[in-house]
Amino acid sequence: MPNTILTILGVALSLSTAAYPAFAQDAIKCTSCADWNKPTAPFNIHGNTYYVGTAGLSAILVTGPQGHVLLDGALPQSAPLIQKNIEALGFKMRDVKLILNSHAHFDHAGGIAALQKASGAVVAHSPHGAQVLRDGTPGKDDPQYDPNELFYVPKVAQVKEVADGETLSVGPLRVTVHYTPGHTPGGTTWTWQSCEQGKCLDMVYADSLTSISTDGFYYTGGANYPDRSASFRNTIAKVANLKCDIVIAAHPSATDAFAKAAAKTAQANPFIDPDGCRKLAAAAGKTLDARLQREREEKAKAAGG
Numbered sequence: 001m002p003n004t005i006l007t008i009l010g011v012a013l014s015l016s017t018a019a020y021p022a023f024a025q026d027a028i029k030c031t032s033c034a035d036w037n038k039p040t041a042p043f044n045i046h047g048n049t050y051y052v053g054t055a056g057l058s059a060i061l062v063t064g065p066q067g068h069v070l071l072d073g074a075l076p077q078s079a080p081l082i083q084k085n086i087e088a089l090g091f092k093m094r095d096v097k098l099i100l101n102s103h104a105h106f107d108h109a110g111g112i113a114a115l116q117k118a119s120g121a122v123v124a125h126s127p128h129g130a131q132v133l134r135d136g137t138p139g140k141d142d143p144q145y146d147p148n149e150l151f152y153v154p155k156v157a158q159v160k161e162v163a164d165g166e167t168l169s170v171g172p173l174r175v176t177v178h179y180t181p182g183h184t185p186g187g188t189t190w191t192w193q194s195c196e197q198g199k200c201l202d203m204v205y206a207d208s209l210t211s212i213s214t215d216g217f218y219y220t221g222g223a224n225y226p227d228r229s230a231s232f233r234n235t236i237a238k239v240a241n242l243k244c245d246i247v248i249a250a251h252p253s254a255t256d257a258f259a260k261a262a263a264k265t266a267q268a269n270p271f272i273d274p275d276g277c278r279k280l281a282a283a284a285g286k287t288l289d290a291r292l293q294r295e296r297e298e299k300a301k302a303a304g305g
Contacts (some may be wrong), residue, residue: 026076026114026154028106032056036107037078043261045271046201047194051257052085054078057105057107058252060205061086061193066171067097070121070189072250073111073204082111083118097170099123102207102250103184104132105144106151113154123159123244125167126179128186130159141185143213164239175220180239182232183208188242189239194246201245204277208250209236209284219288220295229292236288247276255280266286 006014036056043051045060053059057074059082073079083093096119101109104125112133116123125133132138136155138145162168164179178189187207193200193244211232221227248271249255260270273279 010061012128014128020300021088026110028075028077028151028153030107030151033075033077033107035060037075037081039084040258042089042200043264045194045248045261046203046269047196047199049192049194049203049246050089051248051252051261052082052089052182053252054081056251056253058205058248058250058257059085059111059150060248061089061091061096062173062175062194063091064171064201067173068095069098069168069170069173069175070098070115070119071100072102072108073099073113073115075107078109079111079114079118082115089267093118094120094171096121098168100168100175100190100205101125101133101188102190103187103204104129104138105184106153108208108250109156110153111158113258116156123156124162124177125159126164126186126188127161129180129184129188130161130186132186133159138184143184143217143219144215145217156196168298178238178242179275180207180209180235182213182235183210189242191244201272202243204239204242204244204247206239206247206249206255206277206280207235208237208254209280211284211288218295218299220292220299229288230302232288233285236281239284240278242277244277245274247273247280248270249280 031057046061050061050239052061054074058072058075060071061067100120108279120296133156137150137152162177166177168175175190175192180187180189190205194203237268247255263270
């Protein structure tokens with residue numbers, strides 16, 4: 001259903017709007033989790049787009065007169081921090097009508113269930129990403145799947161599946177879906193416009209483009225799964241070619257979000273960079289090239305070549 005519009009208002013889930021802090025038993029422990037989850041003050045990116053995430057994990061709020069859109073939920077233990085940041089900006093959690101996800105790993109989707117319960121929002125994702133949110137953990141087709149170290153997050157029972165190219169609507173807000181598989185099979189990039197003093201810019205929330213995996217997984221294909229290298233290259237090219245005045249990544253460090261926020265003034269906004277998506281994609285392409293070369297060498301060595 002490319003270029004269609006799904007009106008979120010009127011189909012919001014009938015869930016409690018009470019505050020919903022993450023339960024202690026839901027917290028994820030990982031090597032980087034404590035650093036990722038350090039609280040940070042929210043800040044404006046451009047117009048009606050704000051950063052409301054943590055020190056190491058992005059969450060983006062796009063505000064509108066008939067409700068707001070939240071992109072990503074970070075870790076399960078990040079949910080209270082994200083809600084606090086939203087409220088610190090003067091917005092109400094119950095006015096979040098739509099929650100979107102870049103990819104369904106524990107560090108970007110872990111807080112979504114709690115944030116949905118706190119807001120009553122509709123959650124939307126690609127079909128593959130939606131299933132992972134319902135399951136609470138990635139399947140064997142995920143490059144980072146490790147049966148010896150599975151991470152579980154609170155399940156999201158109701159998730160709206162959206163098509164590539166579909167446009168979601170909350171009042172006048174329009175957010176478009178772009179499938180970007182690679183880092184995960186269900187990876188999704190989201191685009192919209194934000195306006196400020198009559199200046200409307202194309203905003204991109206780019207899914208992770210990093211080609212990382214557990215040991216033994218090959219993007220060039222394995223015994224029980226196909227070669228994914230061409231698909232990943234297509235994703236990188238897709239992001240490079242998006243209309244893109246401002247790009248924000250699922251990890252703020254990938255696009256220097258905090259350095260840009262510190263340098264932002266009323267006269268100059270360093271977030272504005274029409275080459276931002278191309279730069280992000282170019283760096284990802286180089287990393288993928290190196291990764292694929294290493295895979296070919298490993299396979300040749302294993303084959304005695």
